[in-house]
Amino acid sequence: MRRLVVVGGVAGGASAAAKAKRTDPGLEVVVYEKSGYVSYGACGLPYFLSGEIPRLEALVARTPEEFRKQGVEVHTRHEVVDVNYEDRVLTVFDHENRRTFQDRFDLLVLATGARPLVPSLPGTEQEGIYTLRSMEDGARIKEALEGARRTAILGAGYIGLEVAEAFRKLGKEVTLLEAKDRPLPQADPEVSALVKQELEAHGVEVWTGVRATALRGAGRVEGVETDAGFVPADLVLLAVGIRPNTALAQAMGVALGPTGAIATDERMRTNLEGVFAAGDVAESRHLVLERPYWLPLGDVANKHGRTAGSVIGKEEARFRGVVGTAIFKAFGLAVATTGLSLEAALKEGFRAKAVQIQSRDGAHYYPGTHPLHVRLVYEEGTGRLLGGAVVGHMNAALRIKVLAALLHQKGTVEDLLALDLAYAPPFSPVWDPLLVAAQQVK
Amino acid sequence: MRRLVVVGGVAGGASAAAKAKRTDPGLEVVVYEKSGYVSYGACGLPYFLSGEIPRLEALVARTPEEFRKQGVEVHTRHEVVDVNYEDRVLTVFDHENRRTFQDRFDLLVLATGARPLVPSLPGTEQEGIYTLRSMEDGARIKEALEGARRTAILGAGYIGLEVAEAFRKLGKEVTLLEAKDRPLPQADPEVSALVKQELEAHGVEVWTGVRATALRGAGRVEGVETDAGFVPADLVLLAVGIRPNTALAQAMGVALGPTGAIATDERMRTNLEGVFAAGDVAESRHLVLERPYWLPLGDVANKHGRTAGSVIGKEEARFRGVVGTAIFKAFGLAVATTGLSLEAALKEGFRAKAVQIQSRDGAHYYPGTHPLHVRLVYEEGTGRLLGGAVVGHMNAALRIKVLAALLHQKGTVEDLLALDLAYAPPFSPVWDPLLVAAQQVK
Incomplete structure (x- = not known):
């Protein structure tokens, strides 16, 4: 019997395991996950913090018991600490029983995910300072929130922004500190400006272009020292970025790609026969840039995992790649981006230009519509x-x-302008805002 | 000075006139519109009836005065009754002053729109029986609603369904009568079933497979006789379809296409040099069927008009065609369709199949999400x-x-499955429902 071992069971790993077993029921499938949970929606953690999702366990899509019923053996709190690829043997540390044992595999999926960066500042080891990545992180922060009144968040990317909203919903004071000159710095300034406006309208204090220099406190954090002044805080969230957990892969000889994540082909195979990678630890191909790209997002991880599982189960499957689409909610505002920002496109050497328009999300006469902004970056x-x-x-x-679909097809602004996009007063002006933007391109 | 006359000023005509003048300010532009209004959103009329839009005039995008300021001469209540193409002369009847006069043109846009079908039943000439097409229709029905308690709507297409909602919002009894076996008969039965459920959940009585045989009353309507019984009603809306107003075009020698609407090329030119057609009176090309198709919708009309205006102003422009996308709201349900239904595809000779799934519009754990149904028809x-x-x-x-964009590109289910569609818990399950549907295709 072929034995598949999946290292990491959150999104990519859980998908790979489930899909492999479904595709090839004769396969032995084992998942080792170092945290206490598998198959959970980490993207939901900010909504657990805010109280919108009352129970942490609600984030779990499939429990270990459910996996077992499907014939997938799941071990939580089990960390794979070494892989001997030659002999197809791995060493596992059981955190529960604090013992080490060995297991064998024929096929391996590396789905070890990513970890939050901790900035190298004095004072980060104190109490009251958190990162948000795992279910355990979520539980810890939730508990700490009860005693906290003033919070500081380092980093204004997706996580920082979503958590800022969660903390405000709980009535906390929130100061958002971003080293770059704007929140959501991966987007163009015109997009960030809309985000900033929304944050400030909801009482988030936004400090940009600010470097934290130390976390002050005497064992328990009291605030953040920055080059622009001191921010008092009882609770600090570090959300300055993540890095792929590639140590295990590197130690066993799995090649990384140019992004620093594991290199894979369209079937999620690594350079080692029988070894696959999936999820935040693995690269994708960027279909606009036409080169490897690291896009550590939940939907991508699931696609990686499903592809790996299909291939392992000997079903034809390919993961073509990503165009870099993302969406998140900042209070009442949905912020969605795809492809390259103008800044990124210019840096990549494209002769890029951009247009941005403001329209509405319904007919001019329809009640209760909202502003809608569309930005196009084009060659x-x-x-x-x-x-x-x-x-x-x-x-x-x-x-x-729609823009994402066009990027996949290498479409033009002209192609966008030609689209039959559906109109009715509650849903759109008679010219869809996408078309209004396309009309601005000369 | 070249003189452009636009016959009909609602959507296609208003767009053509405005765009032509903007593109070539040296052009003389005159619009004749037989009703009392130009440039209005007829699609908003149901929301005027419901009271959600309090003032009828709110539907107007551009008043005659605004047109005049832009150098476009607009005459409402002026009906073009004859065109002498040879001499480039047209005859106009001024309804206000009840006089006829002649005007000349170098270029002509026919944007005469469409008219509601009145079924050939005994009793349709009575009071209390309406069609909904023009602003005047809207005003008349609104007034009549005050005395009405029981209403009947003949025809369960978009208009019938939107008006059913409007009438229910006003607390009227509504019986919806449809000759075919389901509401929204242009969609597949599985889609209609969802619509029917929503209608009934909001107190609309839905009679399908029912033929009206007469409108009963003694000068004022009292109800609808059908082959399934009598439906008492103080107010009856006839919404059984529309036909293009091609009489003027035919009389002057403009060729119609296979659909019965005016045939045009990608530049909205008719068979007669200098004569264009736009809006509900004109055909479009269907990019899935690859043949002319009549899609009398507001957004299409605006695209027609804009294209005609650009071409007249000597700017490069083409209208590639439609894929048949439409959306409408039935109470809390948005119903959107594009391309061919399974029924239509099979009738067209495609080896077509369909899948339909139910998912949700947010992550499984996110509060306040709703069911979302996706249907795919494929070869x-x-x-x-x-x-x-x-x-x-x-x-x-x-x-x-997204599906519409794929249809424009002649994409496959495989292409759909490959899309990087953006995920965050408030917006989507980790697998977008479009992808869940695509996964069902074997």
């Missing part, structure tokens, strides 16, 4: 679409998916 | 996407735009 001359952003009220921003 | 063997439907809560159904 001068060819009109090829390179990226875009849609910012507005909740699901109106789902229009980003 | 067996090639996997080519032929059509689809998305039915769910409001803007979640905007995902239809």
Whole structure:
């Protein structure tokens, strides 16, 4: 019997294990996960913090018991600490019983995920300082929130912004500290400006272009020292980025790609026969840049895992890649981006330009509509679409998916303008905002 | 000075006039519109009836005065009754002053729109029986609603369904009568079933497979006789379909296409040099069927008009065609369709199949999400996407735009499955419902 071992069971790993077993029921499938949970929606943690999701366990898609019923053996609190690829043997540390044992495999999926960066500042080891990545992190912060009144968040990326909202919903004071000159610095300044406005309208204090220099406190954090002054805080969240957990892969001889994550082909195979990678530890191909790209997001991880599982089960499957689509909610604002920002496109050497328009998400006369902003980044001359952003009220921003589809097809602004996009007064102005933006391109 | 006359000023005509003048300010532009209004959103009339839009005039995008300021001469209540193409002369009847006069043109846009069908039943000439097409229709029905308690709507297409909602919002009894076996008969039965459920949940009585045989009353309507019984009603809306207003075009020698609407090329030119057509009176090309198709919708009309205006102003512009995308709201449900239904695809000779799934419009653990249904119609063997439907809560159904974009590109289910569509818990399950549907295709 072929034995598949999956290292890491959150998103990529859980998907790979489930799909492999479904595709090839004759396969022995074992998952080792070092945390206490498998198959959970880490993206939901900010909504657990805010109280919108009352029970942490609600984030779990499939419990170890459910996996077992499907014939997948799951071991939580089990950390794979070494892999001997030659002999197809791995060493596992059981955190529960504090013992080490060995297991064998024929096939291996590395789904070891990513870890939050901790900035090298004095004072980060104190109490009251957190990162948010695992279910355990979520539980810890939730508990700590009870005693906290003033909070500081380092880093204004997705996690920082989502947690800022959660903390405000709980009535906490929130200061958001970002080293770059704007929140959501991966987006263009015109998009960040909309985000900043929304944050400030909801009482988040936004400090940009600010470097933290130390976390002050005497064992328990009291605030953040920055080059722009001191921010008092009872609770500090570090959300300055993540890195792929590649140590195990590197130690066993699995090659990393140019991004620093594990290199894979379209079937999620690594350089070692029988070894796959999936999820935040693995690269994807960027279909606009046409080169490897690291996009550590939940939907991508699931696609990686499903592809790896299918291939392991000997079903034809490929993961073509990503165009870099993301969406998140900042209070009442949905912020969706795809492809390249203008800044990124120019840095990549494209002769790129951008247009950005403000329209509405319903007919001019329809009650209760909201502003909707569309940004297009395109190549001068060819009109090829390179990226875009849609910012507005909740699901109106789902229009980003249209831009994503066009990026997959290497479509042009002209192609966008030709689209038959559906109109009715509650859903759109008669000219869809995407088309209004496309019309601005000369 | 070249003189452009636009016949009809609602959507296609208003767009053509405005765009032509903007593109070539040296052009003389005159619009004749037989009703009392130009440039209005007829699609908003149901929301005027419901009271959600309090003032009828709110539907107007651009008043005659605003047109005049832009150098476009607009005459409402002026009906073009004859065109002498040879001499480039037209005859106009001024309804206000009840006089006839002549005008000349170098260029002509026919934007005469469409008219509601009145079924040939005994009793349709009575009071209390309406069609909904113009602003004047809207005003008349609104007034009549004050005395009405029981209403009947003949025809369960978009208009019938939207008005059913409006009448229910006003607390009227509503019986919806449809000759075919389901509401929204242009969609597949599985989509109609969702619509029917929503209608009934909101107190609309839905009679399907029912033929009206007469409108009973003694000068004022009292109800609808049908082959399934009598439906008492103080107010009856006839919403059984529309036909293009082609009489003027035919009389002057403009060729109609196979659909019965005016045939045009990608530049909205008719068979007569200098004569263009735009809006509900004109055909479009259907990019899935690859033949002319009549899609009398507001957004299409605006695209027609803009294209005609650009071409007249000597700017490069083409209208490539439609894929048949539409969206409408039935109470809490947004119903969006694109391309071919399974029924239509099979009738067209495609080896078509369909899948339909139910998912949700947010992560399983996120509060306040709603069911979301996705239907895909595709060609067996090639996997080519032929059509689809998305039915769910409001803007979640905007995902239809992705399917529309794929239809424009002649994409496959495989292409759909490959899309990087953006995920965050408030917006989508980790597998977007579009992808869940694509996964069901074997």
